[in-house]
Amino acid sequence: MPKSKKPAGGRPAKNFEPRYGDKPAYQDRKRHGDGASASKPGSKSPSHRGYRAAETTEAAPKRRWTAQERAGRDESRGIRTQAGGTGRGDDRPRRSFDDRPPRSYDDRPARSSERPVRSYDDRPARSSDRPARSFEGRPARSFDDRPRRDDRPMRTDRVDRTERRTTGDARPSYRDDRPRRSFDDRPARSTERPARSFGDRPARDDRPARSFDDRPRRDARPARSFDERPARSTERPARSFGDRPARDDRPARSFDDGPRRSFDERPARSAERPARSFGDRPARDDRPARSFDDRPRRDDRRSEGPGRSDWSSAPKRSAQQEQHVDVVHERLQADAVDAATVTELGFAELGLGENIVRVLADLGASSPFPIQAATVAPILQGRDVLARGRTGSGKTIAFGAPLVESVLRAGAGTKRAFARAPRALILAPTRELALQIDSTVQPIARSVGLFTTQIYGGVPQGRQVGALRKGVDIVIGTPGRIEDLVEQGKLDLSEVKIVVLDEADHMCELGFLEPVQRILRHTAAGSQKLLFSATLDREVAALVDEFLVEPAVYEVAGEDQESGTIEHRVLVIDHRDKAEILVSLVDRAGKTLVFARTRAYAEMLAEQFDDAGISAVALHGDLNQAKRTRNLEKMTSGRVAVLVATDVAARGIHVDDIDLVVQADAPDEYKTYLHRSGRTGRAGRTGRVVTLIPRQRRRRMVEMLERAEIDAPFEDARPGDDLLEEIAGRQIANVTG
DNA sequence: AAAAAAG
Structure with missing residues (x-):
């Protein structure tokens, strides 16, 4: 019954079929799964004891792996x-x-x-x-x-670690070496961190909860996740690294470029990493509790703030290493400049x-x-x-x-x-x-x-x-x-x-x-x-x-979002206008990549565009691989101008000439934002990124952009606005009309 | 939520 309604409701049976021709693909896949289990009686029932030998077989290997896992x-x-x-x-x-x-x-x-x-x-x-x-x-x-x-699990490591840390050895690996390592450095490091750490940390705490209400300002920075960036953004719009005390150590580096600088520090740290890394991590909200075991000892830890630095913070590296790293870095920066x-x-x-x-x-x-x-x-x-x-x-x-x-x-x-x-x-x-x-x-x-x-x-x-x-x-x-x-x-x-x-x-x-x-x-x-x-x-x-x-x-120094070739804009819309606005944005000459949060929505949008007479294909994990490959190829070859994808296409995928990226759903993480928008503006070309958000998401969006260190105007948009024509690159036609 | 394995 319900089905009959749908078709009537503007989902022409035609569209349905072709589209479903695809879907069946993934459904088939599922069926196979079911079929397999079906062939084995009682597969579903927990009481499957005697039944399929096959299952038993599988079980065995799994267990083994479980241990390893x-x-x-x-x-x-x-x-x-x-x-x-x-x-x-x-x-x-x-x-x-x-x-x-x-x-x-x-x-x-x-x-x-x-x-x-x-x-x-x-x-x-x-x-x-x-x-x-x-x-x-x-x-x-x-x-x-x-x-x-x-062995490891049982590993007596802890003892070892302790030693290492105490030793403050820069080298990750072997304790033997470390002992020698200068103890001098270490202390120093610890000192550094504490300072820094407190600044950051707070941020992290915030993140998890992510409550933006309380701390209006901070939110931006704390930004959760990652490390440095968030922090910087707030304080230094420009990205000056005022925050990071640690960096002081390395005068060498020019902070101008600094934006990215985070890596600079790291190199040095790298040497130390083994030891330190663990401390930091814990800090991360995301991760599993991990690591509290060690921490107690870690000086840093208690300060807790430091977290982020992990490898980076590792303060200590031998002078030699530091210099070396810095040198390398300088060269890099110079090149970039x-x-x-x-x-x-x-x-x-x-x-x-x-x-x-x-x-x-x-x-x-x-x-x-x-x-x-x-x-x-x-x-x-x-x-x-x-x-x-x-x-x-x-x-x-x-x-x-x-x-x-x-x-x-x-x-x-x-x-x-x-x-x-x-x-x-x-x-x-x-x-x-x-x-x-x-x-x-x-x-x-x-x-x-x-x-x-x-x-x-x-x-x-x-x-x-x-x-x-x-x-x-x-x-x-x-x-x-x-x-x-x-x-x-x-x-x-x-x-x-x-x-x-x-x-x-x-x-x-x-x-x-x-x-x-x-x-x-x-x-x-x-x-x-x-x-x-x-x-x-x-x-x-x-x-x-x-x-x-x-x-x-x-x-690469100097490589920040501002120096990029991508124009970012945010459209604040009414949810009920979303479909119409999306169609309007996608109905254009160039290649357009649309991101949706779920597979189902990606599929639905592709259908909607198709229904509107705009040939579009979807790319997500519910499609079988053949379809995925084919659809991506259609976009690459230019046979279709619109690709609607989930984040499966957010990273790394390169399609020439995508000049517009539309985020039908705003991403939750700034990193995702950066990767999605990075599908355009590649190798120096220009590109435009438009993100649609409902009014109530404004604040979250502002904060995320800060973390991403991206400046983007927020504009209200409604169906039919010239703004949409302009973004789609149809402004001239519109004006004419 | 998504992605990543199923002869």
């Missing part, structure tokens, strides 16, 4: 602290810090010259043989690590091989963007790197090119083997992003005879497994399927010596962190880690503490 969870809470020490220590070869710098599989840089020569024609041929051989060699595989993990300076060094000068440089040129990157100029060299040196570059600034090439070069150097002189285990891994939060990264990295890799493969869910694994069997050098994918294949024994990560986490801060969020941690533990001990994101913040401390060693931290 638990370990992972603990670690994520800070218990792992010692991961660095205990966890790795015993079994793993682990990287000795001494070596580290050199660490990259450097030994064979020289050989690099050879590569070009090698043609990998053979490859295909061998494939047939391989199957047989497959994984025999690897049996050893990653399991070695695991055992350790188990003067584009010409950056371009002085070409990709070749940065250490990339001839073939790679050529491909980059083909990809449109003839000379390095600032973030690329900054990270290529350190990555080639084998350092762990944290990098923040705003959306559309070229981060993929920034890690992709040097990653290929490193893999190449490491493998120079080695014979390619069938079923060879991959040597590099790139993790992304969404399948579309993984695909996109591959489209950039693959050509670079192929130019030097290396192979990449995508490993993500939503598609049959057969092909992926087949590729792995033939042997690939670089795996690019999403956490779920990768972990799945690892568990199945079809993906061996033990030879992975370089790991990239794109959208790293996002990968450290609730549902992602643990899988990511487990995956990283399967990679080679001491593997190099590269964390990239436009909104890299201390949220990644969970990974930094356990997996990175004295990471180099980069960001």
